Every structure is written in C-alpha cells, then in structure tokens.
Amino acid sequence: MPDDTMGGLSVRRERALAALADVPREPGAKKADPILVADDVKRQFGGLLAVDVDHVEIQRGSITALIGPNGAGKTTFFNLLTGFDRANNGSWSFNGRSLHGTPPYRVARIGMVRTFQLTKALSKLTVIENMRLGATGQRGESFWRAMFPALWRSQEDDITERAEDLLRRFKLDTKRDDFAGSLSGGQRKLLEMARALMVQPELVMLDEPMAGVNPALTESLLEHVKDLREQGMTVLFVEHDMDMVRDIADWVIVMGQGKILAEGPPEAVMSDHKVIDAYLGAHHDQSLAELEEQLEGGALAEEVAAELGQEGAAADDEAPTAKADTTPPGTTEDEAPTTTEGDGAQTADVTAEAAGAARNNGDDKGGR
Amino acid sequence: MDWGSIFELSIRELIGVQAIVFALAAIGINIQFGYTGLLNFGQAAFAAVGGYGVAVIVTTYEMSFWLGIVVAIGAAVVLALLLGVPTLRLRADYLAIVTIAASEIVRLVGRSAWGRDVFGGSDGITGFSDTFYDLNPFTEPLEFGPFEFRERILWVMAVGWGLVALCTLMVWLLMRSPWGRVLKAIREDEDAVRSLGKNVYGYKMQSLVMGGVIGALAGIVYSLFQGAMQPDVYATNFTFFAYAILILGGAATVFGPVLGAAIVWFAFQFIDLTLRAAITNEYIPDWLMNQNDTGAVRFMLTGVVLVLLLVFRPQGILGDRREIALDAR
Numbered sequence: 001m002p003d004d005t006m007g008g009l010s011v012r013r014e015r016a017l018a019a020l021a022d023v024p025r026e027p028g029a030k031k032a033d034p035i036l037v038a039d040d041v042k043r044q045f046g047g048l049l050a051v052d053v054d055h056v057e058i059q060r061g062s063i064t065a066l067i068g069p070n071g072a073g074k075t076t077f078f079n080l081l082t083g084f085d086r087a088n089n090g091s092w093s094f095n096g097r098s099l100h101g102t103p104p105y106r107v108a109r110i111g112m113v114r115t116f117q118l119t120k121a122l123s124k125l126t127v128i129e130n131m132r133l134g135a136t137g138q139r140g141e142s143f144w145r146a147m148f149p150a151l152w153r154s155q156e157d158d159i160t161e162r163a164e165d166l167l168r169r170f171k172l173d174t175k176r177d178d179f180a181g182s183l184s185g186g187q188r189k190l191l192e193m194a195r196a197l198m199v200q201p202e203l204v205m206l207d208e209p210m211a212g213v214n215p216a217l218t219e220s221l222l223e224h225v226k227d228l229r230e231q232g233m234t235v236l237f238v239e240h241d242m243d244m245v246r247d248i249a250d251w252v253i254v255m256g257q258g259k260i261l262a263e264g265p266p267e268a269v270m271s272d273h274k275v276i277d278a279y280l281g282a283h284h285d286q287s288l289a290e291l292e293e294q295l296e297g298g299a300l301a302e303e304v305a306a307e308l309g310q311e312g313a314a315a316d317d318e319a320p321t322a323k324a325d326t327t328p329p330g331t332t333e334d335e336a337p338t339t340t341e342g343d344g345a346q347t348a349d350v351t352a353e354a355a356g357a358a359r360n361n362g363d364d365k366g367g368r
Numbered sequence: 369m370d371w372g373s374i375f376e377l378s379i380r381e382l383i384g385v386q387a388i389v390f391a392l393a394a395i396g397i398n399i400q401f402g403y404t405g406l407l408n409f410g411q412a413a414f415a416a417v418g419g420y421g422v423a424v425i426v427t428t429y430e431m432s433f434w435l436g437i438v439v440a441i442g443a444a445v446v447l448a449l450l451l452g453v454p455t456l457r458l459r460a461d462y463l464a465i466v467t468i469a470a471s472e473i474v475r476l477v478g479r480s481a482w483g484r485d486v487f488g489g490s491d492g493i494t495g496f497s498d499t500f501y502d503l504n505p506f507t508e509p510l511e512f513g514p515f516e517f518r519e520r521i522l523w524v525m526a527v528g529w530g531l532v533a534l535c536t537l538m539v540w541l542l543m544r545s546p547w548g549r550v551l552k553a554i555r556e557d558e559d560a561v562r563s564l565g566k567n568v569y570g571y572k573m574q575s576l577v578m579g580g581v582i583g584a585l586a587g588i589v590y591s592l593f594q595g596a597m598q599p600d601v602y603a604t605n606f607t608f609f610a611y612a613i614l615i616l617g618g619a620a621t622v623f624g625p626v627l628g629a630a631i632v633w634f635a636f637q638f639i640d641l642t643l644r645a646a647i648t649n650e651y652i653p654d655w656l657m658n659q660n661d662t663g664a665v666r667f668m669l670t671g672v673v674l675v676l677l678l679v680f681r682p683q684g685i686l687g688d689r690r691e692i693a694l695d696a697r
Contacts, residue, residue, distance in 0.1 A: 084559065108565035120560035122553045123694045133553050136565045138546045143574050146547035147538065156546065181694035192560075199565055 012229050016062035016250045017265075023251075025264035028055035035060040035203055035234050036081070036112075041090030043073075043080055043258075050076045052258040053090070058203070063225065063235040065245045065266070068255035069279050074238045075117055077255065078207055082114045083107045094203065109136055111202035117211060117238070121188040123181025127172055130180050130191055131163035132156070134198025163198060170194045170224065186217035193224060204228055206237035210244055222248055242270065369645040374638065376514050381637040385521070385593045387629045388528035389415075392586035393610040394617070394625030395535045396579035401611075402619035403543060404575040405555030407460050410451065410467030411583045411610050413474040416602035417443045418584025419591035420478060420487060426496035428486050433499035437588065444584035447474075448577040456572045471604055478599035492598035500592050524593045531589065532626060535582050540622045551575055552620070612674055618684030620691075627685060635673070639666040 019032045034057035043051040051073040058064050066074050079085035081092060083104040091100050094112050108114075122130050138159070139145050140152030167173040170190045175183060180191060189209060196204060209225065210218055218241075226248055228235050239245055245252060245266055252269040254262040262272045269275055381387065393411050400406040421440025425431045451470055455463040477483055479490040487493065504523040509516055517525070542548045550571050553561045558568045591597040609632075617628025643662040646652045657665060677684070683692045 082563070084562070103567075104559075104562040105565050105567045108563055113565075114563050116559070116563070120557045120563075122556035122560060124556055124691050125549070125552055129549055130553075132546070133549055133561070133566075134564050140546035141550055141566070143542075143547055143578075146545035147541045149541075149545065152546060179690060179694055195564065 012061060012232070013226075013250065016059065016229065020059055020062060020251050020265070023059075023263075025262075025268050027260040027263055029057070029263050031057040031059040033060045034058060036092065036094050036236070038081065038092035039090060041077070041080055041092060042088045043076055043085065044088050049258050051080060051087070053077060053255075053260055056253060056260055056263075058234060058236055059251060060234050061229065061232065062250040063229050063237070063248055065249035065252045066236060066238045066255060067240070067242075067245060067252060067269075068261070072255040073258040074255050075207055076258075078114060078205055078238065081107075082112065082205065084114075108199055108201075111200075112205065113196045113199045113201035113203070114205040115189075115192045115196055115207055115209065117207040119185065119188040119192050119212075121180040121183060121191055123179060125180055126177050127167065127175045127180055127183070127191060128160065128163055128177060130195050131167060131198055132159050134195040135159040135162070136199055159198075166194045166197055169227075171220070184214070186213040186221075189213055189221065190217070190224070193221075197228075201233065203234045203236065206235065206239075208238050208240065210239060210241050218244070246270070369642075369649055369651075372514070374641040374645060377641055378634050378638040380515065382630045382634040383525065383529075384633060385524055385528060385590070387633040388525065388532055389586045389590040389593075390610055390613050390632070391532050391626045391629035392528075392535060392589065393583050393606070394614040394629055395532070395539060396582035396586070397607075397610050397614050398579075398619060398621075398625045399539060399551075399582070400575055400579035402614060402621075402624070403548065403555060404551045404572060405460060406456075406572060406576055406579075407464035408467050408576065408579060409464050409604070409607055410469075410471035410474075411579075411586075412602040412604060412606035413467070413471035414444050414447060414580040414583030415587030415590070415606065416471075416474050416478060416599065417447050418587030419597040419602070420493075420587075421584070422588055423488075423493035423496045423591060423597035424486060426499070427493045428488075433496070436496065440584055440588055441581055444580045445577050448580035449573070452573045452576045456569055456576070468604065468607075471602070471607060475599045475602055487599070488597070490599065492596050494596045496597070497592045497595045521593075524589065528589045528593075531585055535585070536622060536626060543622065547571075555620075615684055616674060616677060618686035621684070621686040621688075624684055624686045631685075632670070635670060636666055639669050 023029045023031055036058040038053055038056050040055070041051055041053045042049065066077070068074050076085060080087045080090075081099070083099070083102050083106070087100070091098060093099060094107075094110060097110065099107060099112075122133070125133070138152065139155055140149075145151045164173065164176070167176060170193070172183075172187065172190060172194065175187065180188065183191060189212075193204075193206065193209065206225070209221055213221060222244060225235060225237065237249075249266050252262075252264060252266050253260060254269055254272070254275045256274075256277075261274045261277075262269050264272070393415060396414065397408060397411055400408045418440045421443045422433065422436035425436035425439050426433050447470070451463070451466055455466050478487045478492075480487075481489060483489070501520060501523065504519055506519040506522045506526075509518050510522055543551075550561065550566050553566075554568055554571055561571075562568050587602065590601065594601075613628035613632050614625050615628075616632060617624030617626070640662050643652070643657075643665060644659060647654075647657065647659055647662070681687075683689050
C-alpha cells in the first residue's frame with residue numbers, strides 16, 4: 001500500500017478509470033472486478049416500493065457516486081446493503097460472500113463500513129475515545145478480560161497510536177481530548193469518517209459526506225475521500241453536490257424511484273436524458289412512469305424547453321462543460337444561467353441546477 | 369435539642385444497611401442506565417428475585433444456604449434474559465415498560481394466595497438466615513466513640529460494605545476498559561456502534577444481566593438483615609428510590625450511587641429526628657405539624673432538595689457539568 005501512495009497520487013485513479021473504461025454505460029453494467037454485487041433487491045414500505053434494484057456492481061478500488069433526487073431510495077439502499085434495514089427480497093454479496101440477513105455489526109467486521117447522513121458522533125465520549133471504539137477485535141471488549149488491564153493494555157496502545165495517526169491526517173489532533181459533542185458539524189463529519197477508517201474497511205460507504213459541511217471544509221473532505229482510494233479502499237458515496245461528484249467520482253450510479261436509472265462516468269451520466277427526467281420529475285412532482293410515457297410520446301422535450309424559457313435567464317455561448325463547472329453550488333433556479341443553444345448545454349445546466357436545489361435539501365437534513 | 373444524639377443516629381444511617389442495600393441497587397442501575405442508557409424500571413424485581421432465591425431454597429425446600437445464593441443470582445440472570453431477549457432489539461422505552469410491569473408481576477406473584485406454599489404469601493418467608501449469622505466472626509459489640517454496633521448488624525454491614533466495595537471496584541475497572549467504552553457509546557448512539565462492528569444487542573444484554581445481578585445482591589443483603597423476605601418491600605418505589613439516589617450522586621460516575629445512598633439515608637434520618645426534636649421542644653407549633661407528620665414531611669423536604677439539585681446541579685454531586693452541557697446543544 002505505501003509504495004502506491006508514494007508512486008504518485010493518480011496511479012489508483014488511472015487504474016480505476018482504466019478498469020471502468022470498457023464498462024457499458026447502462027444500468028446494471030458488469031464490472032471487471034466487482035467488490036459488491038447486488039441482485040433484485042427490493043424494499044417495500046406499505047404500498048411504496050422504496051428500493052427496486054435489479055442488478056448493480058461496484059468496481060473495486062474505484063470511487064462510485066450514488067446520486068438521485070430526494071426520495072430516490074439511496075439511503076434505504078445503503079441501509080439494506082449494510083444490514084440496518086431488512087430487504088423484502090434480493091441477494092447481495094461482498095467479496096463473493098453473501099450478506100443477506102447479516103446483522104450490521106458483522107457487515108462492518110468483514111470490511112464494509114458506512115457513515116450516516118445525520119452524523120453520529122458519540123457526544124459524551126472524547127474524540128480519541130470515539131476513534132478507539134472503531135478498532136475491531138479488541139481483547140478488552142470482552143466482559144471478563146476487560147477487568148484485567150494487563151490483558152489489553154498493549155493492544156490499546158497500538159490502537160491509540162493508529163487513532164492519533166488518523167486524527168493528525170484529518171487535522172483533528174488538537175481536539176483529541178475534547179468531547180465529540182463540542183465539535184462543529186464539519187468536524188463531526190471528519191471524525192465519523194476517521195472513525196470508520198479505524199475499522200480498516202475495504203469498502204467505505206459514505207452517506208452524504210458533504211451535507212451540512214461548511215464550504216471551507218469541503219475541500220479537505222474531498223481530499224480525504226480521494227485519499228481513501230489512494231490507500232486501496234473502495235468508496236461508495238451518496239451525494240447531492242454535483243460538483244463534488246464530478247470532481248472525485250470515477251463512476252456514477254443514478255437512482256430514481258428506487259430503481260437504477262443510469263450508470264456511467266460523471267460527464268456521460270449528467271447528460272443522460274433519464275437522469276434529467278428523474279430530477280425534473282421530482283421537480284414537477286410527477287411519477288417517473290408518467291414522465292417515461294411522455295418521453296416516449298415526445299412531449300417532454302417541449303416541456304423542458306418551455307420551463308427553461310419561463311425562467312427567463314439570458315442565453316450565452318459558453319461550452320456546456322465549462323458552464324456547468326462555473327455554476328456555483330446552491331445557485332437558485334432564477335439565477336442559474338441557462339441556454340437554448342444545444343441539447344448538451346441545456347442538459348448539463350439542468351442537472352447542475354437540480355442538483356443545487358437538491359443539495360440544499362440535503363443540507364437541511366444534515367443540520368437537523 | 370440534643371444535636372449529639374441526632375447526629376449519632378443520622379450517621380448510623382449514613383453507613384447503615386438501608387444505605388448498603390440502595391447503594392447496591394443504584395450501582396446496578398448505574399451500569400444499566402448511567403453507562404448503557406437502558407431504562408430498567410424493574411430493579412425491585414431483581415432485588416425481590418434475589419431475596420426469594422435464598423428464602424425459598426432455604427426455608428421452603430430446606431436446602432443449603434449456598435445453593436440459595438447461587439439460585440438467587442441465577443434467577444436474576446434468567447430474569448434479565450427474559451426481559452432483555454424481546455425488548456433489547458427495540459427502542460429504549462419498551463424495556464422501561466416491560467421492566468416496570470415485570471417488577472409488579474414478581475411482587476404480586478410473591479404475595480399471591482396460590483403461591484403461598486412456596487413464597488409465603490404477603491407475610492413472606494422467615495427463618496433462612498441462620499447459616500449466614502452462624503458465620504458471624506464478631507462475638508461482641510463494637511464500640512467506637514459514641515457509636516455502638518451489635519454483633520449481628522456488624523456482620524451484615526461488613527458483608528454489605530464488602531459487596532459494595534467489590535461492585536464499585538468492578539464498575540471502576542470495567543468502565544475504564546474498552547468494554548465500558550462500548551457501553552457508553554451505545555448510550556450515545558447505538559447505530560453508530562453497530563456500524564463499527566460491535567454486537568450492540570450482546571453488550572446491552574451483558575449490561576442488563578450485570579446490573580440485575582447486583583440488584584439481586586441488594587435483595588439478598590436486605591432480606592438477610594431483616595431475617596425475612598417480604599414482597600411488599602420491593603414495590604416500585606424501591607426502584608425509584610434507587611434512581612433518585614443514582615441521580616443525586618451522579619449517574620455514570622463510579623462512586624455516585626454509593627455517595628447518593630449514604631446522603632439520602634443520612635438526610636432522611638436527620639430531617640426526621642430534627643423535626644421530632646423541634647416539635648417536642650415546641651419550636652414548631654402544634655397547629656403546623658405534629659409527630660405523626662414527620663414521616664411524610666421528610667419525604668417532602670427530600671423531594672425539594674432533589675428538585676433544587678436538578679435545577680442547580682443536574683449532573684449530580686459527582687457528575688461532570690460539561691457532559692450535561694452537551695445535552696443542551
């Protein structure tokens with residue numbers, strides 16, 4: 001692992017991109033070396049089919065983003081995969097090992113660790129205790145051995161050393177002995193991520209790592225996520241912030257109404273009409289089925305154009321990618337630059353715009 | 369007013385058997401509620417099961433006292449498993465409801481008419497403490513300044529404080545270990561602990577069992593001291609006294625339950641004796657209150673003290689103010 005990090009930051013990324021280069025850009029695409037495979041996963045809440053995933057694979061060593069409008073079932077899918085919720089149907093396996101019905105703590109122990117959308121810092125434990133808790137296989141966690149410090153002291157020292165190392169990397173070392181409850185929202189996100197790393201996972205699942213994080217901290221959080229890949233971990237994250245997705249994801253999976261709608265590299269996915277439908281559909285409070293009917297009937301194209309026209313933004317000639325990049329995160333709909341130029345320009349903007357709106361919702365959740 | 373005698377009698381309570389019993393009960397609750405966040409409102413049931421374990425085995429079935437102790441502790445473990453298996457996977461409130469119901473079930477079964485042959489009905493069971501007092505190494509009363517303790521109570525106090533010291537030592541050792549860290553983390557957020565690969569259900573069960581067994585020790589000590597096992601001692605107010613003691617001393621502190629128990633029983637006795645003396649000396653006029661009211665008034669005054677404490681020192685006497693401040697965020 002160390003030689004790779006020394007060998008240049010982009011080695012892992014290039015390897016991940018190379019592995020994904022030939023993967024077809026379609027839902028449920030087969031990957032060269034999947035770490036996680038899920039088949040026919042369904043979760044029903046009353047009459048609502050919250051998750052209905054036919055097939056999905058996560059490429060080992062890559063950063064995969066899971067995006068989709070609010071209520072698309074992303075977090076529920078996370079909960080199912082990690083055992084926090086029970087699926088009505090389906091099977092999924094991690095490193096070839098079936099995980100159906102496995103309780104969450106076992107899922108974590110075999111190397112698949114998640115974080116939460118609403119950060120779960122353990123308030124009345126100090127930062128270092130939070131970190132130490134993350135280490136698995138601790139001898140002192142058994143009742144009888146716990147009473148004899150001699151049996152676990154040396155292991156505890158090793159754990160503390162590893163924890164301090166991680167704290168330094170995440171720039172939390174000055175907070176070492178503070179209660180986790182006294183940290184800011186962004187610091188808690190950092191702590192949660194660092195704590196998850198104490199488990200030494202192979203697959204890190206981050207549920208909205210940016211929600212509620214101060215913009216000044218997002219940059220360092222981004223670096224930390226990229227860093228996970230450099231250290232040989234696989235990352236799967238849910239995010240509403242399209243800038244972040246574009247910046248760090250090797251592969252993007254789009255969910256809508258519980259289904260996988262599209263898959264592909266970030267640029268390709270963001271101009272995919274199905275993705276835009278999903279976001280606009282959420283905007284219009286319409287069901288996807290209706291949208292699809294309209295799409296087949298050719299009615300949707302006019303509707304999209306009409307709505308963009310109503311927003312009355314000025315047209316300009318910038319290239320689609322450049323435009324999308326300059327769209328500030330969280331831009332309101334009225335201010336978002338739109339264009340009637342070509343299809344590509346429109347779609348890129350719409351996606352970024354919808355993402356901005358959605359991200360604001362995400363922030364609300366995070367702040368609660 | 370005879371302050372010397374008031375203080376002497378109050379200090380006897382400070383280190384007396386009541387303080388021991390409630391210190392043990394509160395130590396148990398401290399593990400469950402203070403450290404793990406489990407709302408066990410049925411500590412009285414665990415104490416009752418402890419008392420019955422010894423009494424039933426020795427008196428009803430005429431078997432060995434030591435078997436009685438083993439059965440008492442075993443019964444507490446079984447009760448904890450019975451309560452925990454269905455509820456510990458659910459939210460915290462379910463355990464609270466189930467335990468408060470269980471504590472009444474145990475008491476009502478104990479005093480029921482159909483169980484009279486085994487549990488002795490509402491009169492309870494006597495005559496099971498001979499083996500315990502036969503072991504008494506104290507042959508003459510101990511005089512210590514103004515205090516004089518008889519052999520019998522000396523023996524109960526020695527054993528009782530020994531148990532309190534042992535349990536406190538265990539809590540101290542456990543709560544500074546990784547095991548204790550997991551419990552505290554579960555109190556904060558059990559899903560986070562699950563996501564880090566800990567079997568939360570298993571830890572909650574261990575906590576419930578350990579607290580319950582210590583509660584059973586409280587019942588054993590009390591029934592041996594009384595020489596009788598009476599079901600109505602273990603009504604729900606037993607549990608809530610223990611909670612008040614724990615919160616007064618400081619939840620999630622090692623010495624909180626012990627300090628709380630000593631202070632509460634000292635205060636009860638002190639207030640009671642002071643009021644009586646004041647009435648006798650006519651410092652308190654007869655139309656306001658008489659001797660018969662002191663029992664009730666001491667509870668009222670204790671209640672006022674507890675309210676003031678929660679207002680001005682919500683973390684309890686030994687608690688850490690910073691921890692409470694986090695809750696307000």
